[in-house]
Amino acid sequence: MEKEWYVVNTYSGHESKVKEKLEMRASTMGMEDYIFRVVVPEETVIDDKGKEITCEPLFTFESEETKKQYVVYTDNSRDKEGNIRVFASIYTMTDKGNQLLPVTTDKEWKVIETILESIQEETKKAGE
DSSP states (O other), X not given: OOOOOXXXXXXXXXXXXXXXXXXXXXXXXXXXXXXXXXXXXXXXXXXXXXXXXXXXXXXXXXETTTTEEEEEEEEEEEOTTSOXXXXXXXXXXXXXXXXXXXXXOHHHHHHHHHHHHHHHHHHHHHHO
C-alpha cells in the first residue's frame, strides 16, 4: 500500500490532544491499517538556565538579507497578557544534529519581526 502524508492544522497548544483523538478515532473505526503514524513535531532546547524545554517549531525560513536560516518556535507558555510566547533562533544543521544559535543583531530581529507581523496580518484577514 502506498503511503500518503497529510497535514492537520490545529490551534497552538492543542497538538497532543488532536493527536490523541486521531489515534483513538482510527482505533474505534478499525483504520489502524490506514493511519500508520500521527506525528507532532517537537524540538528540545536548553534555556538560559540550562533547563531542557520541549518546544514546537512553528515555521522556518531563510532570509535572503542575512543568508541564514531561522526557526520560530514556542513552548506553549503564556506571557502576562495571556499570549503564547514565541521564540526565534538561528537554525543550522550539522553532522551532530540540529543546532540553535541565538539571534544577536538588531538587523536579524527586524527580519524576524517583519515575518511575524506579516503572518499576524494574514491570520487576521483570514479570520474576517
